[in-house]
Every structure is written in C-alpha cells, then in structure tokens.
Amino acid sequence: MTWLVTGGAxxxxxxxxxxxxxxxxxxVVVDDLSSGHRAFVPDxxxxxxxxxxxxxxxxxTETLVATMRDHDVTGVVHLAGFKYAGESVKRPRHTYTQNVTGTVSLLDAMAQTDVTRIVFSSSAATYxxxxxxxxxEQTETHPESPYGESKLVGEWLLxxxxxxxxxxxxxxxxxxSLRYFNVVGSGSPDLYDTSPHNLFPLVLDALLEGRTPASTAPTTPRPTAPACATTCTSPTSPSRTSPPRRRSRRAASSRPSTTSAPATASPCGRSWTRWPA
Incomplete structure (x- = not known):
C-alpha cells in the first residue's frame, strides 16, 4: 500500500x-521545493x-498520473500549496492557482488512476x-484571506x-479535511520549520538564544523543542450552507486580540480554546 504525499518535503x-x-x-513524495527541502525526505x-x-x-497532472501509476498509489495526503495567509492578500491569483487549481489537478490525476482516498491539509484560516x-468542527467558517478561502474551496471540492x-x-x-491551527515543534532534530512567516519558531528561537522576540528571522534556522507536529488537527465535514466571505476590517479590529492555542484536554485534541487577551 503506497500513499502519495504532496508537499512531503x-x-x-x-x-x-x-x-x-x-x-x-x-x-512517495511529490514536491516542487518552492518551500520544502530535499534533505527532509529520507534518501x-x-x-x-x-x-x-x-x-x-x-x-x-501528467507527472502526478505517472507517479501514481509507477508506484501503485492507493491514497493521497495532500499538503502541497501556498500556505501564507498574509502573503495571499498580496498574491490572490497565485494563491488560488496553487491551492484551488492545484487541487483540481490532483483530483484529475486521482480520477485517471482510480485513487479514491485523500486526506486534505486544510487550515484554521477557514474560520x-x-x-x-x-x-x-461545527464552528461557522468565515475566511478572511484568499488563503483561507482557497482552503475552504478545497474542502468543498472534495x-x-x-x-x-x-x-x-x-x-x-x-x-x-484537517483544519490546523499553529503547528509547533519538531519530531526529529533534522526537521524544522524554516518559514520566515511563521511566528512560533521565531519566538521560541529568540527565547532559546536569550533575545527579545522580534519580527526578524534568525540567520540560521534551528529546530524548536520537540512537540506535536502532525497530530494537532481537526477532521472536518465541510458545510455548503454559507459561502466563504471575509469579515470587514472594522469588525475584525473591534474584537480583543487573541492567540489560538491547543486545548488542554489532550496533547493534540480535536477542539481548541484561546488564551485571553
């Protein structure tokens, strides 16, 4: 039994x-290495x-079809995509191409190879x-960025x-579909988050080095303390009752600032609560 992992690097x-x-x-991994690392895939x-x-x-699509046939793929974990919510506001067309058109391409390849099982990496940005x-899982979805919208559309496609x-x-x-909040930590010293847009690795890295956390990334990425990296997820059943829409900036700014965090009921539970501002 072979599973294709898109974005597996x-x-x-x-x-x-x-x-x-x-x-x-x-x-079997398919990755364009736009943000992944070849060294992360065991060789x-x-x-x-x-x-x-x-x-x-x-x-x-043709390469996906060939890969699925060559390796007799029976299922897909779909993690590839453009993952930066803030940047997606500046690059909406790129975001939709990678996250929506890319998912359609993958589904086309699955249809051509009779693969009918998929786990989709969605996002808490759908909320x-x-x-x-x-x-x-029943909380209403109101994505506020092209990234969040594209992930919700991906759920609808499935x-x-x-x-x-x-x-x-x-x-x-x-x-x-798995709706992630902030994913933190590393299950292995040689696997770590190198994104310049993710807050937690930057904060933890600064604290480990005795610095005051700042918005600039360290010059040399370092693995954070071991933590749950792959199971802090929420399986979802997408609803079509309300289309994706963005809240107005005024409405969003009127709420107190909060930070999402995993609930304490289990190490990596299926519900989340938020620290008070």
Missing part, C-alpha cells in the same frame, strides 16, 4: 512521511529507508476570527467529488 509533510515509514506504510543515507521523491508541481472561545461518486454509483470517494 515541507515541514508538516516530512513528519507525515516519517510517520508513514515508521507505521510500515510506503510513501537512504541515514537510519530511515529511502523514500521515492519526484520534484514536480501538483499543477503538472476567520471566531466569535466563540471554543472552536469546534465533498463535491464524494457526492458525484455517490450519484453515479461509482466507487465511494473517501476524504477528510
């Missing part, structure tokens, strides 16, 4: 790949066995700024594929 994807290897599941030189790696964009302290399969009597299309 990235921060989260590399942890998923290694978790698969440890569980006896054979992964057989260390203790982990080599994992097949294909450097390609998910927009390249926008919630009006509640406890965010659950739900529509499943409905279409049911309507035509084809093989059931099985899917789940």
């Amino acid at each position: 990235g921060y989260i994807g590399s942890h998923v790949v290694r978790a698969f290897v440890e569980a006896g599941i054979e992964p 057989g030189t260390g203790s982990a066995p080599a994992v097949p790696f294909v450097e390609a964009s998910i927009l390249d 926008g700024t919630p009006d509640v302290d406890l965010v659950t 739900a529509d594929e499943a409905r279409a399969a049911d309507a035509t009597g084809g093989t059931p299309f099985r899917h789940t």
Whole structure:
C-alpha cells in the first residue's frame, strides 16, 4: 500500500512521511521545493529507508498520473500549496492557482488512476476570527484571506467529488479535511520549520538564544523543542450552507486580540480554546 504525499518535503509533510515509514506504510513524495527541502525526505543515507521523491508541481497532472501509476498509489495526503495567509492578500491569483487549481489537478490525476482516498491539509484560516472561545468542527467558517478561502474551496471540492461518486454509483470517494491551527515543534532534530512567516519558531528561537522576540528571522534556522507536529488537527465535514466571505476590517479590529492555542484536554485534541487577551 503506497500513499502519495504532496508537499512531503515541507515541514508538516516530512513528519507525515516519517510517520508513514515508521507505521510500515510506503510513501512517495511529490514536491516542487518552492518551500520544502530535499534533505527532509529520507534518501537512504541515514537510519530511515529511502523514500521515492519526484520534484514536480501538483499543477503538472501528467507527472502526478505517472507517479501514481509507477508506484501503485492507493491514497493521497495532500499538503502541497501556498500556505501564507498574509502573503495571499498580496498574491490572490497565485494563491488560488496553487491551492484551488492545484487541487483540481490532483483530483484529475486521482480520477485517471482510480485513487479514491485523500486526506486534505486544510487550515484554521477557514474560520476567520471566531466569535466563540471554543472552536469546534461545527464552528461557522468565515475566511478572511484568499488563503483561507482557497482552503475552504478545497474542502468543498472534495465533498463535491464524494457526492458525484455517490450519484453515479461509482466507487465511494473517501476524504477528510484537517483544519490546523499553529503547528509547533519538531519530531526529529533534522526537521524544522524554516518559514520566515511563521511566528512560533521565531519566538521560541529568540527565547532559546536569550533575545527579545522580534519580527526578524534568525540567520540560521534551528529546530524548536520537540512537540506535536502532525497530530494537532481537526477532521472536518465541510458545510455548503454559507459561502466563504471575509469579515470587514472594522469588525475584525473591534474584537480583543487573541492567540489560538491547543486545548488542554489532550496533547493534540480535536477542539481548541484561546488564551485571553
């Protein structure tokens, strides 16, 4: 049983790949290395066995089809995409191309190879700024950026594929979407977040070095303290009751500032609460 991991050379994807290897599941990675690192994918030189790696964009449907056929892929973990909410406001077309058109390309490849199982890396950005302290799968979605909107559209695409399969009597299309909040930590010293846009690694790095946390990234990325990197997720059932829309800046700015954090009920639970401002 082989699973395709798109974005498998990235921060989260590399942890998923290694978790698969440890569980006896054979992964194959497709990544264009726009933000990932080839060194994050085991090449057989260390203790982990080599994992097949294909450097390609998910927009390249033909390469996806060839990869799935060559490796007899039976399922997909879809992590590839443009992940920066703030930057997405400046680059909406790029965001939608990577996250929506890319997902359509992947679904086309899955249809051509009869792959009907997918785990989709969505985002807590689909919620926008919630009006509640406890965010659950039933919390209403109001994305406030092209990034959040594109992730919600991705959820809808999967739900529509499943409905279409049911309507035509084809093989059931099985899917789940995981809405991440801030993912922090490293399961291995050689895997770490190198993004210049993610806050927590910058803050922790500064504290470890005795500096006052600032907005500038350190010159040499360092792994943060071990923490849950791949299981702080929330399986979701996307609803089509309300279209994605952005809250007005006035409405958003009138709320007290809060920071999302995992609930304390479990190390990596399915509901989250927020620290008070």
